[in-house]
Amino acid sequence: MGYAGGTTPDPTYDDIGDHTETVQVDFDPAKISYGELLEVFWTSHNPAARPWSVQYRSAIFPADEEQRKTAERSAAKLETAIGGKVFTAIEPLARFYMAEGYHQKYYLRRDYILMREYSEMFPERDGFVNSPSAAKANGILAGLGSKEELERFLPLLGLSEEAQKRLRTRVK
Numbered sequence: 001m002g003y004a005g006g007t008t009p010d011p012t013y014d015d016i017g018d019h020t021e022t023v024q025v026d027f028d029p030a031k032i033s034y035g036e037l038l039e040v041f042w043t044s045h046n047p048a049a050r051p052w053s054v055q056y057r058s059a060i061f062p063a064d065e066e067q068r069k070t071a072e073r074s075a076a077k078l079e080t081a082i083g084g085k086v087f088t089a090i091e092p093l094a095r096f097y098m099a100e101g102y103h104q105k106y107y108l109r110r111d112y113i114l115m116r117e118y119s120e121m122f123p124e125r126d127g128f129v130n131s132p133s134a135a136k137a138n139g140i141l142a143g144l145g146s147k148e149e150l151e152r153f154l155p156l157l158g159l160s161e162e163a164q165k166r167l168r169t170r171v172k
Contacts, residue, residue: 003097012099021055042078057087060090101125105118105135114141140170141167147168
């Protein structure tokens with residue numbers, strides 16, 4: 001979680017200026033393409049909804065010219081498919097600012113037992129924020145993922161039996 005797309009130096013949640021709340025996705029193109037990520041993006045929200053503020057608008061911040069062109073083609077294809085305008089902004093990524101710690105892994109932070117365990121595993125903020133294990137657990141707590149997926153990666157998360165059991169009860 002963080003901020004991008006604006007000119008305000010060092011934005012914070014309380015002083016976001018002209019930035020947009022966003023996430024930065026690091027991915028391995030050998031495993032998933034940028035186009036596939038865009039497909040997930042388009043289906044995870046309503047891109048035909050008009051933005052009601054810069055802070056909460058739908059936006060894509062491509063890292064390079066190739067990503068920009070791919071995003072624009074993808075948006076145009078979606079407009080044809082829905083027969084209407086896509087209001088998602090596509091702007092070059094100038095800089096991504098990491099949001100404050102309390103904005104990271106929102107669902108995980110709301111679970112005291114799991115958060116206690118992750119705090120022991122990752123006493124430093126950056127370790128926690130960048131942890132694939134914490135990201136997977138946060139996604140499960142957000143209601144994402146299947147039981148099959150959870151069982152496949154649960155042994156890799158480094159969690160105690162109590163924490164694993166807790167995650168299992170949260171899968172829909």
